[in-house]
Amino acid sequence: MCADTATTPDYKDTLNLPRTEFPMRAGLPKREPGWLERWERIGVYDRLREKAGRQPFTLHDGPPYANGNLHIGHALNKTIKDMIVRSHQMMGHDARYVPGWDCHGLPIEWKIEEQYRKKGRNKDEVDVVDFRRECRAFADKWVDIQREEFKRLGITGNWADPYLTMDFHAEAVIAAEFQKFLMNGTLYQGSKPVMWSPVEKTALAEAEVEYHDKESFTIWVKFKVAEAGGFVPADGEDDDYAGADAALVARDLEGAYVVIWTTTAWTIPSNKAVVYGDDISYGLYEVTGRPEECWARIGDRYILADKRADDVMMRARLDGSMYRRLRGVSADELASLSLRHPLAGAEGANGEWDDPRDFRAADFVSDEEGTGFVHCAPSHGMEEYELYRDLGMLDQVITYNVMDDGSFRADLPFFGGTYILSRKGGEGDANTAVIDKLVETGGLLARGKIKHSYPHSWRSKAPVIFRNTSQWFAAIDRAVGDGQDTHGKTIRERALTEIDNVKWTPKTGRNRLYSMIEARPDWVLSRQRAWGVPLTCFVKKGALPTDPDFLLRDDKVNARIIDAFEAEGADAWYMDGAKERFLGNDYDAGEWEQVFDILDVWFDSGSTHAFVLRDREDGTEDGIADVYMEGTDQHRGWFHSSLLQACGTMGRAPYRNVVTHGFTLDEKGNKMSKSLGNTIVPDEVVKQYGADILRLWVAQTDYTADQRIGPEILKGTADSYRRLRNTMRFMLGSLADFSEADRVDPADMPRLERWVLSRLADLDEKVRAGYAAYDFQGVFSAVFNFATVDLSAFYFDIRKDTLYCDGDTTRRRAARTVLDLLFHRLTTWLAPVLVFTMEEVWLERYPDEDGSVHLVDFPDTPTDWRDADLEGYVARVRRVRRVVTAALEIQRRDKVIGSSLEAAPVVHVDDADLRKLLATFDVDDLCITSGLTVTGDPAPAEAFRLPEIEGIGVVFEKAEGVKCQRCWKILPDVGRHSHAGVCGRCDEALG
Structure with a gap:
């Protein structure tokens, strides 16, 4: 019989419809702070530490500078670290994370100086201890601000007890680590060219430098051949000269000019030599014609690399009809020449440049640009410095013409008092002064401008110069006298060996750091600033740096310094009577000078392994971290300095794994800049979307390369989040009132449920392997595709009918059992990424006042759930x-x-x-x-x-058939059962 739909009961209330208060709309910006307060109240981080018998896993935090609000790079960095820590904790480790801050150095000192300048104060007139206290207070303020900003991103860690490089114990350890270099023989004082910031008046490390385009003067300068030795060309060479005697040949070079090219006109007053390449083809060229407004003169002869001659003549405004090549000039012939400086004999020069310039071959000369000759100012160029150092001629070629503010010494003829850079870092008047004087003396052949990549201070953003100064260095090729020779005798040997004992993610990081360590010079440890840990050493008055008693090496003196730093901080070094206090009665204070340079801030951060990993209770037994994770720029920064510092003090690397991420760009792939208006501020993203959306963006991106972020990308991320949230909501609704009595053994489940379990077993393996390899994109992609494609679009879509309409059938109980198993795995697998949302999901089902998804581990997933055949069958179906x-x-x-x-x-x-x-x-x-x-x-x-x-x-x-009024299937048997208008299955469910 057929049912009368007009009298058919409403069966809606008989369906097992989802029941959950889990909202569709997340409302993350408003709700996330409540979860943060809850985690702090129940002490999640401390409770995790109480779990006994777990293998420690320590990520050592590379310290950000405490000098401003967080940018998107900070958010990316800390979120990746948090995912590493949380995932390893949930895989059974005791995953510790001690956040830290770098508090010394120019980033903070520069801010205080900016405040002084606004108030018209002179830093040099402020007591150094008072100045340092202002720096400390400034850093302390920003530590508190950044700490709250990091916590808002859902970053877990020991926030109550972070490490600060300005803590007294940290300063004492940094000083003690420096003293190890003092005592093991690698510390020395030397004079060599270093990158120098005239604006900040200090030396800079490579890691403190960034490269930007800069427009520079470029000049072609003439060095006159003062005298030439004899030369006889080989038979058949240069027919015009064949058979000529040596004297005649020599005379055609006397009075000729060797032409150099440089983009640093200001280095010409410090020139001491010109070098050439002994494998480069050179020629002698004569000017035969000239246009107006040209510095070349008819009859002038120039020695140039043949490959560069046409370009040089063009720069001098000479076309091909205005010059000719007279003959070749060999390296042997060049070796017989002596050159004069272009300012030699100039009126008013007082003989400053009258000495002949050295002229010799060097292996760093090429004919790919310039003229084939390189002018050498060894005080301002490392290659030239090393050339003359190896020749034992430094005392003949080093100059001290440039002061710490980038000005020429006052008594330098013509140029004294001029500045290479303006006080704000722009172009000074020194380059123009040098060029004008070269024009006046006839020393210039051509000039122009060039835009090129040039080093700038990453703090002041002003260009830097290479300047020879007296600095303190750690020798990386000198045998370290500490007896720890397992990985090599020198710092460089140890570092190169250890690089191959470290696992790199991505693997390209290994090659990058290896090439840097392989080619790097000695480490410049000293800075001419005030805020930092001083170089705690004394030098003997009147002694030379090469004298064996130049440095005071005394364990008792060192110990007194460290004890004072532990109690009072590094300010103790600057107190009245400090020298007498530390030297004690063992030495005459009048015979020793106290060093007041501060340590390179990279030495501070490079030493953190000692006072964080080694000294803290939540550190590591061997003082070595399981992982360091920072941006790729830290191959020349923290990874680099930590490796050098640890190899110098404990003979090995302070890390077992190094993970690096790229830079964050805007949606078009452009670098973010306030001037371009394309910056993404974490705080604004959190206020609009919530921190979980920002974290999800991190998980979805390949962080090992440069990433992009912007409004459209964040909209796409939010859409992915909504799809995932819907999946979790469906599970919660369908698991209402699920109990152990409902559980079905996998062996008794239908094939579709056993297929889900097989996929879970497969996914469990991928998730664990991915988290262990720091592949968050791979983990999230696998879980997200499973949740949205395999579950929402397939399994859930199919089983809705069973879940809603079946009675207490095995099929329905099996489906709910699978949902329960899915719930525990999806919430925990995603908890390291979506820390707030998965907590909300967990508490919706388990509203324990002191419970948290972050207190549980990934559940074990039986491997015997795997059924490759079944997965193949379902794929075909x-x-x-x-x-x-x-x-x-x-x-x-x-x-x-x-x-x-x-x-x-x-x-x-x-x-x-x-x-x-x-x-x-x-x-x-x-x-x-x-x-x-x-x-x-x-x-x-x-x-x-x-x-x-x-x-x-x-x-x-x-x-x-007829539509069932309960399940809506159209079947022939509808209306033939005891309950009106339903099919047989629904009739059975209704009882």
Whole structure:
């Protein structure tokens, strides 16, 4: 009989519809602070430390500078670290994270000086201890601000007890680590060119320098040949000179000019030599004509690299008809020449440049640019310095013309008092003064301007110069006298050996750091500033740096210094009577000078392993971290300095793994800049979307390369988040009132449920391997695709009918058992990424006042759930489903049907094995139809097909029967049961 729909009861309340208060809209910006307060109240981080018997895992935090609000790079960096720590904790480790801050050095000192300048104060007139106290207070303020900003991002860690490089114990340890260099023989004082910031008046390390385009003067300068030795060309060479005697040949070079090219006109007054390449082809060129406004004169002869001659002549405004090549000039002949400085003999020069310039071959000269000759000012160039150092000639070529503010010494003829850079870092007047004087004396052949990449201080943003100064160095090729020779005798040997004992993510990091260590010079340890840890050493008055008693090496003196620093901080070094106090009665204070330079701030951060990993209770037993993780720029920064420092003091690297991330760019791939208006501020993202969206962006990106972020990208991230949230909401709703009594053993589950478990076992392996390899993009991609494609779009879509309409069937209990197993894995797998959302999901189901998803581990997933055959079967069945759903979508589009439940298609399958496989599944449930017939008959011409899936055709047929008023399937038996208007399954469910 058929049911009368007018009298059919409303069965809605009899369905097992989802029940959950988990909202569709996350409201993260408002709700996240509450979870932060909750975690602090229940002490999540400390409770995790109480778990006994777990293997420690320590990520050592590379310290940011405490001098401003966080930028997007900070957010990326700390979020990656947090994911590393949380995931390793949930994989069974005791994952410790002690956040830290770099508090010394120019970033903070510069800020205080800026405040002084605004108030018209002179830093040099302020007591150094008072100045240092202002720096300390400034850093302390920003530590508190940044700490709250980091915590708002959901970063877990020991926030109550971070490490600060300005803590008294830290300052004492940094000084003690420096003293190890003092005592092991690697510390020395030397004079060599270093990168110098005239604006900040201090030496800079490579890591404190960034490269920007700069427009510079470029000049071609003439060095006159003062005298030439004899030279006889080989037979057949240069016919014009064949047979000429040596004296005649020599005379054609006397009075000729060797031409150099430079982009640093200001170094010409410090020139001491010119060098050439002994494998470069050179020629003697004569000017035969000239245009107006040209510094070349007819009859002038220039010695140039043949490969560069045409370019040089063009720069001098000479076309090809205005000069000729007279002959070749060999390296042997060049070796016989002596040159004069272009300012030699100038009126008013007082003989400053009258000495002959050295002229010799050097292996760093090329003919790829310039003239084939290089002018040498060894006080301002490392290659020239090293050349003359190796020749033992430094005392003949080093000058001290440039002062610490970038001005020429006052008594330098013509140029005294001029500045290389202006006080704000722009172009000074020194270059123009030098060029004008060269024009006046006839020393200039050509000039121009060039835009090139040039080093700038990353703090003041002003250009830097190479300047010879007296500095303190750590010798990296000198044997370290500490007896720790397992990895090498020198710092360089140890560092290169240790690089290959470290695991690098990505692997390219190894090659980058290795090449840097392989080629780097000695480490410049000293800075001419006030805020930092001083070089705690004394030098003997009147002694030379090469004298054996130049440095005071005394364990008792060192110990007194360290004790004072522990109690009073490094300010103790600057107090009245400090020298007498530390030297004690063992030495006459009048015979010793106290060093007041401060340590390179990279030595501070490079030493953090000693006072964080080694000294803290939550450090490591061997003082070595499991992982260091920073941006790729830290290959020349923290990774670099930490490796050198640790190799110098404990003979090995302070880390086992090094993970690096790239830089963050805008959506178009441009570097972020306030002037361009394309910066993304973490605080603004958090206020608009919530911290979990920012964290999800991190998880979705390949952090090992440069990443992009912007409004559109964040919208896409938010969309992914919503899809994932819907998946979690469905599970929560379907698990209402689930109990252990509902649980079904996997062996008793339908094939579809066992397929889900197989996928879970496979995914568990990928998740753990991915987290262990710091591959968060791989982890999230795998979990997200599983949740949205395998679950939401397939399994959940199919099992909604069972979950909503079945009674207490094995099939429904199996589905809910699978949902429970999914819940525990998805929430914990995603907890390191979506720290707030997964806490919300967890507490929605387990509202324990003191509970948290972050207190549990990833659940163990039985490997025997894996069924590769079943996964293959389901993959084949899903291909059939794709064709069926595509066929029905056309009928829905054409309004033939409104729902797939109105259909009962006939599916023509050519493959007999596939037909047998389909018979083992409830294919109508799989395709969400009221009926479905599988046949091996040939598909008719009108059958629907997908070109990418061969052998399957679908013929649409409407379902026959009456619509069940409870499950909405159209079936022949509807209305034939005790409950009106329902099918047999629903009648049974109604009881």
